[in-house]
Amino acid sequence: MKLLSIIFFSLFITNLSYSQTKKNVFFDQQALINKFHTIDELENLKKGELIKLYADRVNEIMTVLPYLALTNEAGVKLSDIGIKESSDHLKSLNKYHTTTLESVESTGTIISDFIPYADTEKIIWAILYFEEIIKKIRIGANGNF
Secondary structure, eight states, X not given: OHHHXXXXXXXXXXXXXHHTOOTTBSOOGGGSOOOOOOHHHHHTSOHHHHHHHHHHHHHHXXXXXXXXXXXXXXXXXXXXXXXXXXHHHHHHXXXXXXXXXXXXXXXXXXHHHHGGGSOHHHHHHHHHHHHHHHHHHXXXXXXXX
16 A cells, blocks of 8 residues: 555656746646546545545645636746746746645655545545535636635
8 A cells, every 4th residue: 555655646746746847837737637526436446546636636726726816727827917027036936836846745745644544435525625625716716606
């Protein structure tokens, strides 16, 4: 189980590192999940698969939430929302991407170390909860809450 968690964690970090490659973009599409699940779908998955889904959802929330007042869309550049792409702004954004990567790595370690001990039902509940949060984030300020 530990080996499986380490493999999923490695894939998770690889995915995040690619999602932070564009320097003047807040976040890109690779940081976002591409599927929402029903409880029935989740109940048919193994615990290792659930932990991977759990980590992916935490990653998206951690990546998008700080920018929520600016944008909830992937691929948005500073200039797209009227922020000058000065060297100071780009440096600040790059520093934040680095800090976020470190934070996600740390969170991924906690997830791979401790979440395997959680009851499968609670992991499923958390995934569904995170997906509801992500749906609300994607609806944005102009959507219906």
